[in-house]
């Protein structure tokens with residue numbers, strides 16, 4: 060009995076930081092409509108800053124002063140980020156905002172390693188809260204009691220701030236109608252900056268308060284942000300009360316999940332989240348978004364069947380790719396195989412994003428499940444390669460069926476957060492369930508059948524499978540199913556009016572994209588001969604998004620071109636610099652801010668302009684007009 | 693001259709909506725902008741306060757061209773705007789709605805406080821803690837005007853204040869507008885309802901398909917039934 064009480068109190072103590080970070084995220088989202096992926100990074104910065112400041116400043120005042128100063132300093136960084144970066148992307152699609160703030164996260168991860176080193180840092184204990192107290196014969200750190208009190212205190216302080224100060228009233232008004240607030244003479248720019256700084260302050264305070272409890276390290280950002288996404292999905296984005304209730308719920312589920320499913324404690328959180336989403340898709344305290352926001356891909360309709368000339372060009376490119384082993388060495392061939400596999404992965408995501416209008420932030424889950432499917436069949440059942448390749452991806456399919464069922468109930472940022480959380484759950488299972496998955500050590504020794512055991516043959520196999528599936532995706536886009544999918548993307552209501560079951564269509568698309576990603580994952584397992592939890596991880600999911608973005612979301616060949624350029628760049632970058640995250644994060648931000656159309660999109664724009672200019676100078680205006688009308692058809 | 697608009701052209705995307713609109717409001721005047729549905733009244737107002745992104749022309753307020761300024765700066769200069777759709781903050785109480793509109797006092801304009809506004813709109817005084825979402829249309833219309841007055845404007849743009857209100861409330865509204873005028877606020881009010889406009893205004897413009905078609909006193913307008921019949925719904 061006493062054990063359960065202590066477990067419960069520990070859960071409450073963990074909820075404090077989670078609540079601080081989640082409420083900061085919610086406040087920022089309420090006014091700016093940006094889901095700040097970098098919130099985890101600010102939490103981490105808060106912890107590092109607090110570590111340094113509490114080391115430097117001595118005594119009780121020094122300690123608590125250090126905590127608050129750390130949060131203030133990080134809030135100032137946040138204000139600078141808002142002015143330099145976010146002001147440029149307030150009007151961008153949600154996906155771009157998420158990606159840009161993720162790029163920022165990557166940069167911060169490398170920066171803290173530069174500044175504080177790669178090792179875990181153990182912070183000072185809080186003065187006055189060093190001991191433990193006795194709860195029915197069990198020990199509970201007294202600092203945990205302090206944290207248990209902090210949560211409700213901050214909740215109350217926030218309530219006062221939002222109801223008793225002019226700033227708070229302005230923020231609440233702006234949450235409902237920002238333009239009207241401006242039309243009453245309030246400078247939105249500063250309101251946004253101050254709101255962002257306030258949200259970052261909360262995140263950094265959450266991080267700073269963790270240092271007496273947990274070691275500080277450079278991976279704590281992703282751990283917390285996934286939990287925070289789960290919290291806001293359950294509690295309802297934009298609701299502070301919801302953030303509090305859900306933070307407590309999630310922390311308790313984590314605390315007790317260990318007792319119910321010792322190996323895979325995260326399952327319990329997943330089950331509760333699933334239940335909430337079925338009953339209240341917008342979270343316990345959230346409100347349904349009245350007007351769903353534009354998702355990328357919905358603005359244009361680049362989908363038309365290829366012309367004859369384009370088909371010939373595609374065939375030539377394919378032939379050129381197939382001839383690579385005739386002159387390339389083994390290293391080149393293995394790099395090319397990897398690129399081909401990732402092109403397939405990116406193409407499956409691109410299909411979901413452009414035809415489906417669904418930007419998944421956890422597409423790697425299905426890639427990784429495909430890898431694990433193959434590895435488990437090969438290792439546990441000793442199945443031959445052909446069987447593994449055919450049956451392994453079924454694990455990805457199963458994952459997509461289950462996760463997709465819930466994910467397509469949401470749209471926009473909620474969809475993105477939920478897919479990310481699902482992927483992280485899959486990752487946790489692979490990581491924690493050591494008996495089956497080998498945990499962090501992965502599963503090794505997955506070798507292709509003799510027939511395709513040479514690099515060249517395996518390359519051809521991968522190329523053939525990838526090409527066939529990319530063609531299949533294209534065919535699907537122009538099938539009646541593809542039409543229904545695009546109709547749902549453009550207007551779910553109108554689609555339903557003509558008898559399309561939008562959710563079902565999106566679910567099927569999700570499963571198709573997931574299964575194809577799983578095939579790519581299956582090939583990848585054979586290419587590497589091993590599988591690790593990383594193949595389900597956030598960074599791989601984001602790699603996929605960046606590939607699509609780099610190539611151009613709203614283009615036909617974007618995913619393929621993006622995958623080739625990105626993968627080649629990535630392999631080269633990792634060989635050149637230790638700070639690949641810093642460069643990659645910077646690249647993502649530059650892409651989003653300066654080149655949102657991607658490579659193919661830019662190329663199309665340039666070609667289009669040149670063609671127009673040539674036409675205008677070569678022909679009388681009426682002919683150019685006729686041409687315009689022709690191309691508009 | 694309080695406000696002088698000249699050669700105002702506005703666009704929504706490709707659509708050209710306003711064509712060389714020009715109008716003036718003198719200090720202490722109440723001027724009506726009349727026109728049918730879709731004539732361009734709201735677009736004119738939104739353009740003046742900078743809520744229409746694509747616009748060109750001169751907007752001179754108290755001697756300064758404000759056309760390049762952002763919306764909040766134009767409003768802060770003392771040019772209040774009451775939108776047609778009311779857009780009160782439904783999650784905020786009456787008092788809080790007023791607080792959002794509050795700006796420092798201005799030398800050349802009357803100074804409004806919540807108490808003073810509650811004598812102008814007595815209904816509001818009885819529901820200070822009520823949420824904006826739980827008010828009738830007429831109460832919301834009063835609140836949206838009161839909220840803008842909290843900014844102590846020297847000129848106020850009122851977009852169709854009588855729209856959708858019962859005759860009794862319309863009469864209250866007309867009285868409130870005349871009180872505002874007496875306090876020294878200049879007013880540009882858009883209307884389709886000629887009777888209401890006649891009650892409150894000194895002069896009128898008629899706008900039709902984005903062009904100003906008539907300008908003159910109410911008496912002059914009354915003398916031209918042809919104009920009234922061709923540009924206004926009767």
Ligand SMILES: Nc1ncnc2c1ncn2[C@@H]1O[C@H](COP(=O)(O)OP(=O)(O)OP(=O)(O)O)[C@@H](O)[C@H]1O
Pocket residue numbers: 704707709727728729730731732733734735736776884
């Ligand atoms: N956001 C918009 N996008 C495109 N066109 C618009 C938009 N708002 C208004 N219009 C068009 O601009 C024209 C002028 O509209 P406006 O709202 O200014 O008219 P109005 O005189 O205020 O009419 P009402 O009496 O109905 O309020 C109309 O043809 C309308 O269809």
Ligand SMILES: [Mg+2]
Pocket residue numbers: 733734735776851852
């Ligand atoms: Mg109007």
